[in-house]
Amino acid sequence: xxxxxxxxxxxxxxxxxxxxxxxxxxxxxxxxxxxxxxxxxxxxxxxxxxxxxxxxxxxxxxxxxxxxxxxxxxxxxxxxxxxxxxxxxxxxxxxxxxxxxxxxxxxxxxxxxxxxxxxxxxxxxxxxxxxxxxxxxxxxxxxxxxxxxxxxxxxxxxxxxxxxxxxxxxxxxxxxxxxxxxxxxxxxxxxxxxxxxxxxxxxxxxxxxxxxxxxxxxxxxxxxxxxxxxxxxxxxxxxxxxxxxxxxxxxxxxxxxxxxxxxxxxxxxxxxxxxxxxxxxxxxxxxxxxxxxxxxxxxxxxxxxxxxxxxxxxxxxxxxxxxxx
Numbered sequence: 001x002x003x004x005x006x007x008x009x010x011x012x013x014x015x016x017x018x019x020x021x022x023x024x025x026x027x028x029x030x031x032x033x034x035x036x037x038x039x040x041x042x043x044x045x046x047x048x049x050x051x052x053x054x055x056x057x058x059x060x061x062x063x064x065x066x067x068x069x070x071x072x073x074x075x076x077x078x079x080x081x082x083x084x085x086x087x088x089x090x091x092x093x094x095x096x097x098x099x100x101x102x103x104x105x106x107x108x109x110x111x112x113x114x115x116x117x118x119x120x121x122x123x124x125x126x127x128x129x130x131x132x133x134x135x136x137x138x139x140x141x142x143x144x145x146x147x148x149x150x151x152x153x154x155x156x157x158x159x160x161x162x163x164x165x166x167x168x169x170x171x172x173x174x175x176x177x178x179x180x181x182x183x184x185x186x187x188x189x190x191x192x193x194x195x196x197x198x199x200x201x202x203x204x205x206x207x208x209x210x211x212x213x214x215x216x217x218x219x220x221x222x223x224x225x226x227x228x229x230x231x232x233x234x235x236x237x238x239x240x241x242x243x244x245x246x247x248x249x250x251x252x253x254x255x256x257x258x259x260x261x262x263x264x265x266x267x268x269x270x271x272x273x274x275x276x277x278x279x280x281x282x283x284x285x286x287x288x289x290x291x292x293x294x295x296x297x298x299x300x301x302x303x304x305x306x307x308x309x310x311x312x313x314x315x316x317x318x319x320x321x322x323x324x325x
Contacts, residue, residue, distance in 0.1 A: 002099075003073040003074060003097050003098055003099035003141075004073075004099045004100070004141045004142055006072070006073045006099065007043060007073040007099040007100065007142060010042050010043065010073070011171075011202060011225065015244065015247055015248075016215065016219060016224075016225065016226040016227060016243065016247065017042050017043065017202070017204065017225055017226030017227075018041050018042045018043075018226055018227055018229065018240050018243060018244075019041050019042065019043045019044070019045060019075075019173070019204055019226065019227070019228040019229070020032070020035060020040070020041040020043075020044050020045060020228075020229060020230070020233060021045060021206060021228045021229060021230030021233075022045040022046060022047050022048060022077050022102075022104075022146075023047070023230050023231075023234075024047050024048060024107075024109075025047070025287070026047075026234065026287065026288065027044075027045075027046075027047060027230075028047060028060065028061075028064065029060070029063050029064045029067060029069070030270045030271070031270060031271075032044055032064060032068070032069060032070055033069040033070075033270070034237070034266060034267065034270045035070070035233065035237055035240075036069060036070040036071070036072075037266075038237035038238055038240075038241070038263075039237075039238065039240050039241035039244075040070055040072065040240055041070075041072065041229070041233075041240055042072060042073075042226075042240075043072055043073045043074070043075060043099065044064070044068070044070055044072055044073070044074050044075070045074075045075045045077050045102060045146070045228075046061050046064050046065065046074065046075065046076050046077050047061050047064070047077070048061075048077045048078060048079040048104050048107065048118075049061055049062075049076065049077065049078050049079070049089060049093070050079055050080065051078050051079060051080030051082065051085045051086050051089045052080055052082055052085055053082055053084075053085050055080070055085060055089065057089065057092055057093065062096070065093075065096045065097060065098055066096060066097075068097065073098075073099035073100075074097070074098050074099060075098065075099055075100040075101070075102045075142075075144060076093045076096070076098045076100070076101055076102065077101075077102040077103075077104050077146065078090065078093075078101065078102065078103060078104065079104040079107060079112065079117050079118050080117050081115075081116050081117050081120075081121060081127065081131070083130060083131055083134045086103075086131060086134065086135060087134050087135065087138045090135055090138045090139050091138055094139070094140060094141055098141060099141060099142060100139075100141055100142035100143065100144045100170065100171070101135065101139045101141060101142075101143055101144070102144040102145065102146055102173075103131065103132075103135060103143075103144070103145045103146070104117075104118050104146055105118065105119065105121050105122060105128065105145060105146065105147035105148070105160075106118060106119050106122075106146050106147050106148040106175050106179070107119050108148070108179045108180075108181075108182050108183075113151070113179055119148055119151060119179030120151070120179070122147070122148065122150050122151040122156050122179060123151045125156065125159050125160065125163070128160070128163065129163050129167075132145075132163055132164070132166075132167040132169070133167055136167045136168055136169070142170040142171060143168070143169055143170055144169065144170055144171040144172065144173070145164060145169050145171075145172050145173070146172075146173040146175070146206070146228075147160060147172065147173070147174055147175070148174075148175045148176075148177055148178055148179050149174070149175075149176060149177065149178050149188060149191055150178050150179070151178060151179045151180065152178055152179065152180045153178065154178060154188060154191055157174070157191060157195055161195050161198050161199055162198075164199060164201070165198075165199060165200055165201075169201055170201055170202075171201055171202050171203070171204065171225075172195070172199060172201060172202075172203050172204070173203070173204040173205075173206050173228050174191075174192045174195055174196075174203060174204070174205060174206065175206040175207045175228075176188045176189055176191060176192045176205065176206070176207040177207055183231075185208075187207040187208045189205065189207075189218055189221050189222050190221070190222075192205050192218075192222045192224065193221055193222035193223060193224075196222050196223050196224050197223065202224075202225035202226070203222075203224045203225055204224060204225060204226045204227055204228045205218050205219075205222055205224040205226075205227050205228070206227070206228040206229075206230070208232075209227050209229055209232055210231075210232035210235075210236070210239075210294060210295070211232070211236075211239070211242070212239070212242040212243045212245070212246035212252055213246075214232075215227050215243045215246075216246060216247075227243070231291040231294075234288055234291045234292075235291045235292045235294070235295075236255075237263060238253055238255055241253065257323045257324045260319075260323045261316070261319055261320055261323055264285075264289075264316065264319045264323075265316065267285060267288055268281070268285050268312060268315075268316075271284045271285050271287075271288065272284070278310075278311060278312060279310055279311075281312065282309055282310060282311060282312060282314075282315050285315065286306060286307060286309075286315075289306050289315075289319070290303070292319075296322055296323075298322065301322070302318070302322040305318045305322075306318050306319070306322075
């Protein structure tokens with residue numbers, strides 16, 4: 001079975017399709033391996049391959065594809081705006097075991113959008129159409145798109161939906177915020193629902209889905225085919241299985257404080273690089289722990305103390321205290 005056939009098989013099931021969101025410098029090969037041990041996603045999106053006239057496929061990101069430890073389909077995500085380069089990279093990626101090529105239209109990092117890439121492309125819909133047409137012709141596996149609603153307004157999604165349909169996009173993930181909104185409150189699930197109703201392809205919802213009850217409510221409101229989980233899965237690796245258990249009417253696993261601390265210890269080992277100073281290892285973990293604060297009784301206290309830690313033992317002590325071990 002090819003990766004594309006595997007993805008088709010997963011989409012044919014009645015259960016929601018669950019994807020791990022691509023998060024740059026976070027959801028790498030080692031993190032995929034860790035997620036898979038906790039049940040994991042149905043499909044994994046790579047960190048984005050930066051594409052420009054002088055680009056080459058990033059080897060550490062490519063390793064997520066060539067060494068895929070999950071047993072699940074992989075979607076290779078690209079970011080860029082140069083059509084010949086995007087076409088070249090899409091063709092190169094299809095020499096590897098991928099289920100789909102994904103175009104990033106949503107990255108909100110200023111260093112990206114100021115170059116008219118990622119979320120910055122949402123200010124240039126005609127250029128997006130040119131990219132969609134060229135990639136649809138070049139991609140023989142599934143062609144997917146991850147987008148936000150718009151750059152600084154929510155009307156752009158209304159212009160994009162007919163273009164996605166026109167160019168035969170096979171699956172669309174919609175993050176229900178604008179680029180300038182970043183990750184602040186106010187996810188527009190109603191607009192995800194409107195887009196879903198007007199698209200002939202499956203849609204995944206993305207944005208603030210942190211529990212199985214969130215997933216159920218968003219599915220009911222929007223009619224999406226599934227969910228893309230990012231920050232929620234980082235702080236709760238059981239989330240994928242919890243959603244599955246809830247959908248099946250089974251008891252939903254609730255991790256104890258000890259379970260959570262054991263996960264933090266595994267996460268520390270996962271992000272640790274060989275021959276790295278302890279301080280650098282601690283600082284690498286902090287990038288992940290920043291996503292742990294939602295749901296904690298004293299989220300600000302946790303963040304303040306965690307960010308001041310300089311040793312592994314100090315970091316685990318803070319986590320132990322705030323996770324109520």
